[in-house]
Amino acid sequence: MKGDKIIGILIIIALIISVCLVGYSLYSGIQEEQSNITYQQLTEDQLSQILQNNTNNSSIQKVVLNINSPTGGANINFTDSNNIYNISSDNNKGKVTYAVNGDTLEVNVTGNETGNNIVLSNKYNYDINVNYVAGGYAINVSNGAKVNSLNSNMTAGGANIDLNGGSLNNLNFVTSVGGVNIEGIPNGQTNIATTIDIGGVNIGLNQPVGHIISKINLGGTNSNNNYQNVSATEFKGNNFDSSSNRVELNSNIQMGGVNIN
Numbered sequence: 001m002k003g004d005k006i007i008g009i010l011i012i013i014a015l016i017i018s019v020c021l022v023g024y025s026l027y028s029g030i031q032e033e034q035s036n037i038t039y040q041q042l043t044e045d046q047l048s049q050i051l052q053n054n055t056n057n058s059s060i061q062k063v064v065l066n067i068n069s070p071t072g073g074a075n076i077n078f079t080d081s082n083n084i085y086n087i088s089s090d091n092n093k094g095k096v097t098y099a100v101n102g103d104t105l106e107v108n109v110t111g112n113e114t115g116n117n118i119v120l121s122n123k124y125n126y127d128i129n130v131n132y133v134a135g136g137y138a139i140n141v142s143n144g145a146k147v148n149s150l151n152s153n154m155t156a157g158g159a160n161i162d163l164n165g166g167s168l169n170n171l172n173f174v175t176s177v178g179g180v181n182i183e184g185i186p187n188g189q190t191n192i193a194t195t196i197d198i199g200g201v202n203i204g205l206n207q208p209v210g211h212i213i214s215k216i217n218l219g220g221t222n223s224n225n226n227y228q229n230v231s232a233t234e235f236k237g238n239n240f241d242s243s244s245n246r247v248e249l250n251s252n253i254q255m256g257g258v259n260i261n
Contacts, residue, residue, distance in 0.1 A: 040096045042084045042107075050100060060084075061103040062148075063124045067131065072114045074130065074137040078122045078145035078166060090115040122146070122166070132157050136178075141166035141186070154178055163190060163205075163247070175199060179256070185209065185245055192249040201251050204261035208237030209246040212260060216253045223260035235260060 047060065063084065067074055085107060087096050094111035105124075109116055120126065122144045130137055130152045138160040141147055145166030152159055154175040161171065163184035171192040173180045179199040182192065185206045194201055200219070203210055208226035212235045227235045240246050251258055 038089045038092055038094060039086070040088075041086045042098060044082045044084065047084060047105070054100060059103065060100070060105045061125065062105070063120070063126050064104060064106045065109070065118075065120070065126060065128045066107065067109045067116070067118075067129065067137070069110060069114060069131070069135060070112050070133045072111060072116070072132065072135045074109075074116045074118055074135075076118045076120065076128070076137065076139040078120050078141070078143045080123075080143060081119070081121045083119075084121050084124065086119040088117045120145070127151075130154075130159075136160075138162070140164050141168045141184075152180075182247070182249075186247065187245060189244070190247045192247060192251075194249070194251045194253070196251070196253045196256060198255050200253060200256035200258060201249070202259045202261070203247070203249060205237070205247060207239055207243070209239050209243045210237045210249060210260065211235075211240050211246070212249045212251070212258060214249075214251040214253065214258045216251075216255075216257060218255040219253060219257040221258040221260070227260055 051059070084105065087109065089111060091114055094109065094114040094116060096107065096109050098105060098107045109118070124146070126147045128147060128150045132154045134156045135154065136158040139150070140162045142162070142164035143166065147166065147168045149170045149172070150168060152173045156177045157175055158178045159173060159180045161180060161182045163182065163186040165185070165187055167187040168190045169188070171190060173192070173194045176197045177199055179196065179201060180194060181202045183204045203212065210227070212221070214221050214233055221235065223229065223235045227237050230236050
């Protein structure tokens with residue numbers, strides 16, 4: 001069992017490095033290819049004009065953001081802005097389209113080998129879907145952001161989730177090879193489900209407010225003294241029961257591990 005834990009921890013270290021590399025490649029691509037950057041935005045005035053032309057719509061209550069790309073990366077942030085979105089891409093292969101369906105605005109971001117910097121208004125509720133064959137993304141859930149669901153499906157990739165005072169109700173992360181790094185403290189409860197063939201989860205919350213249940217076929221879970229070892233597969237933070245701002249994590253890993261900082 002000790003050997004299994006070592007295997008899991010080593011895999012997690014590799015995954016954290018891979019997530020960092022994804023972020024570095026995204027930012028360096030944007031900085032080095034300034035001449036190729038494309039910018040797209042949708043303002044509230046533009047959206048109002050669209051709604052006026054559609055008699056079935058009075059206001060937008062929810063935004064669905066779909067990111068689909070064979071390879072690439074995305075950096076997602078929230079701000080107090082009158083623009084629904086500002087999206088910059090590091091080459092001209094990126095494409096952004098949108099459509100209104102009832103009280104929902106659907107935004108589709110596509111492209112190949114594209115790094116997208118996405119800034120969303122915190123005035124709306126969001127469902128976000130991220131699909132990569134090989135890629136990664138970072139999201140900073142801050143500034144009063146309201147994300148109902150964040151769904152990630154990758155063949156090989158990683159994600160960095162910063163729970164920075166905004167609300168993220170549900171996170172579903174699926175990858176064949178890769179992992180997810182979760183940091184910060186949410187506003188309210190965040191429910192996380194991960195399905196990983198080879199890889200792992202690193203969870204570094206600012207306070208011990210996590211409840212982690214992990215099913216690992218080959219690997220292990222590493223935790224610190226602020227978490228109670230309820231069972232071989234269950235760990236609970238000392239402040240979980242008393243806090244309304246907390247994380248519930250259920251992780252299913254074939255080979256890898258979970259690291260609790």
